Amino acid sequence: MGDAAIRLCFPARAEYLVLPRLLVAGVVRKLGFSPQEVADLELAVTEACANAVRHAYADGVGGDVEVSLRPSADRLELVVSDAGAGMTLPLPDPPPAPSPDGGMGLPLIRAVVDDLAIGNGSGGCGTIVRMTKRSHADV
Amino acid sequence: MGDAAIRLCFPARAEYLVLPRLLVAGVVRKLGFSPQEVADLELAVTEACANAVRHAYADGVGGDVEVSLRPSADRLELVVSDAGAGMTLPLPDPPPAPSPDGGMGLPLIRAVVDDLAIGNGSGGCGTIVRMTKRSHADV
Amino acid sequence: MRDSAGRDHAGALHETEFRLEEDRPRDDTAVVAVFGDVDLHSAEALDESLVAAVAGGATSLVVDLSSATFVDSQGLGVLLRHRRRLDPRGGFRLVVPRAEIRRVFEVSSLDQIFPIDASREDALASLPQGPPNDG
Amino acid sequence: MRDSAGRDHAGALHETEFRLEEDRPRDDTAVVAVFGDVDLHSAEALDESLVAAVAGGATSLVVDLSSATFVDSQGLGVLLRHRRRLDPRGGFRLVVPRAEIRRVFEVSSLDQIFPIDASREDALASLPQGPPNDG
Ligand SMILES: Nc1ncnc2c1ncn2[C@@H]1O[C@H](COP(=O)(O)OP(=O)(O)O)[C@@H](O)[C@H]1O
Numbered sequence: 349m350g351d352a353a354i355r356l357c358f359p360a361r362a363e364y365l366v367l368p369r370l371l372v373a374g375v376v377r378k379l380g381f382s383p384q385e386v387a388d389l390e391l392a393v394t395e396a397c398a399n400a401v402r403h404a405y406a407d408g409v410g411g412d413v414e415v416s417l418r419p420s421a422d423r424l425e426l427v428v429s430d431a432g433a434g435m436t437l438p439l440p441d442p443p444p445a446p447s448p449d450g451g452m453g454l455p456l457i458r459a460v461v462d463d464l465a466i467g468n469g470s471g472g473c474g475t476i477v478r479m480t481k482r483s484h485a486d487v
Numbered sequence: 488m489g490d491a492a493i494r495l496c497f498p499a500r501a502e503y504l505v506l507p508r509l510l511v512a513g514v515v516r517k518l519g520f521s522p523q524e525v526a527d528l529e530l531a532v533t534e535a536c537a538n539a540v541r542h543a544y545a546d547g548v549g550g551d552v553e554v555s556l557r558p559s560a561d562r563l564e565l566v567v568s569d570a571g572a573g574m575t576l577p578l579p580d581p582p583p584a585p586s587p588d589g590g591m592g593l594p595l596i597r598a599v600v601d602d603l604a605i606g607n608g609s610g611g612c613g614t615i616v617r618m619t620k621r622s623h624a625d626v
Numbered sequence: 627m628r629d630s631a632g633r634d635h636a637g638a639l640h641e642t643e644f645r646l647e648e649d650r651p652r653d654d655t656a657v658v659a660v661f662g663d664v665d666l667h668s669a670e671a672l673d674e675s676l677v678a679a680v681a682g683g684a685t686s687l688v689v690d691l692s693s694a695t696f697v698d699s700q701g702l703g704v705l706l707r708h709r710r711r712l713d714p715r716g717g718f719r720l721v722v723p724r725a726e727i728r729r730v731f732e733v734s735s736l737d738q739i740f741p742i743d744a745s746r747e748d749a750l751a752s753l754p755q756g757p758p759n760d761g
Numbered sequence: 762m763r764d765s766a767g768r769d770h771a772g773a774l775h776e777t778e779f780r781l782e783e784d785r786p787r788d789d790t791a792v793v794a795v796f797g798d799v800d801l802h803s804a805e806a807l808d809e810s811l812v813a814a815v816a817g818g819a820t821s822l823v824v825d826l827s828s829a830t831f832v833d834s835q836g837l838g839v840l841l842r843h844r845r846r847l848d849p850r851g852g853f854r855l856v857v858p859r860a861e862i863r864r865v866f867e868v869s870s871l872d873q874i875f876p877i878d879a880s881r882e883d884a885l886a887s888l889p890q891g892p893p894n895d896g
């Protein structure tokens with residue numbers, strides 16, 4: 349697989365969260381990722397997209413989530429963006445402790461990817477979550 | 488599932504043809520399509536995308552294929568478009584007889600969807616293949 | 627890793643429709659088996675099924691994730707909330723045989739909070755013993 | 762329709778990696794079993810494997826699509842070309858137990874050109890008989 353990007357754009361609704369998982373699994377299965385690493389990538393893309401579904405758009409307004417995948421020989425770059433409310437950045441350091449009621453998404457992403465960068469969209473609108481994961485599997 | 492469109496954009500390469508199939512299968516599985524009808528939709532989207540991969544772009548140039556899905560209660564609208572060479576339209580009537588070496592793609596699509604319309608892109612550039620399939624399954 | 631139909635489990639493609647199956651091996655114990663993906667879309671159904679099990683008298687819960695194909699933070703949140711609410715004399719155990727699902731408990735360190743078993747039998751054997759259910 | 766791992770076959774999600782397995786039940790007969798999706802990406806590999814089987818002396822071919830999860834027009838084209846090229850004293854049969862795969866042969870009317878069997882045993886039994894292969 350080469351360097352060009354694959355993009356998926358879907359309405360910010362929970363019922364569609366399976367789509368980015370299917371896409372990620374379909375794209376990476378020929379790259380050298382282990383099953384564990386594939387599971388990590390599916391988790392990362394789901395958490396980032398679920399945040400866009402939950403936080404980006406006011407109830408009833410709606411909007412799209414865009415997922416962009418850039419596979420290369422030894423890594424996958426994943427970008428999840430929305431055109432919603434945006435986040436307050438930079439993130440608090442140290443991050444607030446996760447609780448059963450929330451705050452687990454970003455820490456989970458951080459735990460499973462090699463690189464995470466969060467920014468606001470152009471014009472300050474929306475959120476862009478950039479993730480990179482290298483394949484360590486010796487396949 | 489509502490009315491908003493889901494879009495997938497990928498480089499026109501054969502290795503990616505599994506992606507639109509995955510997406511279609513993921514989107515329609517909660518609509519009332521039978522397994523047979525899901526298979527039909529996967530065939531239709533694959534044939535249309537494979538045509539874009541084979542015919543749209545000159546060797547070595549490359550370009551993207553875009554797939555747009557619009558699910559509603561009783562049907563799926565599928566649009567496959569490219570920004571390539573475009574087709575000579577209207578299609579010959581009757582269509583040339585399929586042979587083992589080709590010409591089977593469009594007839595297969597026609598056989599499995601309820602509605603097929605082929606057009607040129609805006610400015611005459613590229614090809615747009617619009618397909619609609621209704622679900623007849625009583626689920 | 628291949629199943630009998632020759633499918634690769636690597637990149638498990640979320641083919642199983644989400645559903646829940648509840649079992650009552652003992653009067654005080656409910657087992658909820660999860661099939662398919664637990665995410666923002668399905669976590670509420672899991673929540674409701676656990677609420678119903680407790681309302682129905684279960685003081686111990688086993689969530690069997692053997693056939694779960696994905697669990698995200700929403701799923702973890704549901705499990706954490708139920709564990710916290712449960713009568714402390716009861717037990718809350720997870721069945722997680724698959725490495726890909728165990729992974730999310732490891733990276734969240736929740737494997738230190740949830741007792742995780744490899745089979746339903748192990749989970750049931752480890753719970754505080756109530757009277758067997760003859761019903 | 763569910764397999765042993767609880768997956769739904771409806772909307773079969775192309776989870777199987779494409780691969781081919783060749784078998785030589787008789788000196789004159791090659792069986793090529795297809796796993797996964799046959800499309801523009803994989804049809805060439807199927808083509809090459811059938812070319813190799815014929816070059817290796819097979820005068821009858823069985824293409825077993827029992828574990829194929831998808832077949833498109835490129836796959837049909839490969840099958841048609843090989844059937845046409847095959848020695849007319851030999852036989853060319855397909856094994857297609859799954860309705861979703863049989864469908865593409867029906868809509869293309871190629872089920873009237875290819876003899877289609879539900880099992881490999883049926884296909885082999887229907888071929889012109891050569892000497893059994895003891896090798
Ligand atoms: N796409 C987004 N748009 C707006 N706000 C976001 C987005 N993603 C995350 N956030 C903010 O960051 C916070 C932390 O996110 P996270 O760690 O995933 O936990 P949770 O979503 O459970 O609160 C959220 O509560 C929300 O305020």
Ligand SMILES: Nc1ncnc2c1ncn2[C@@H]1O[C@H](COP(=O)(O)OP(=O)(O)O)[C@@H](O)[C@H]1O
Binds near residue numbers: 590591
């Ligand atoms: N996306 C496209 N861009 C340019 N030409 C196309 C496209 N799709 C189809 N065509 C033209 O239409 C013809 C018929 O297509 P099809 O029925 O699929 O058979 P085949 O692709 O095997 O020739 C092709 O040979 C090609 O010339």
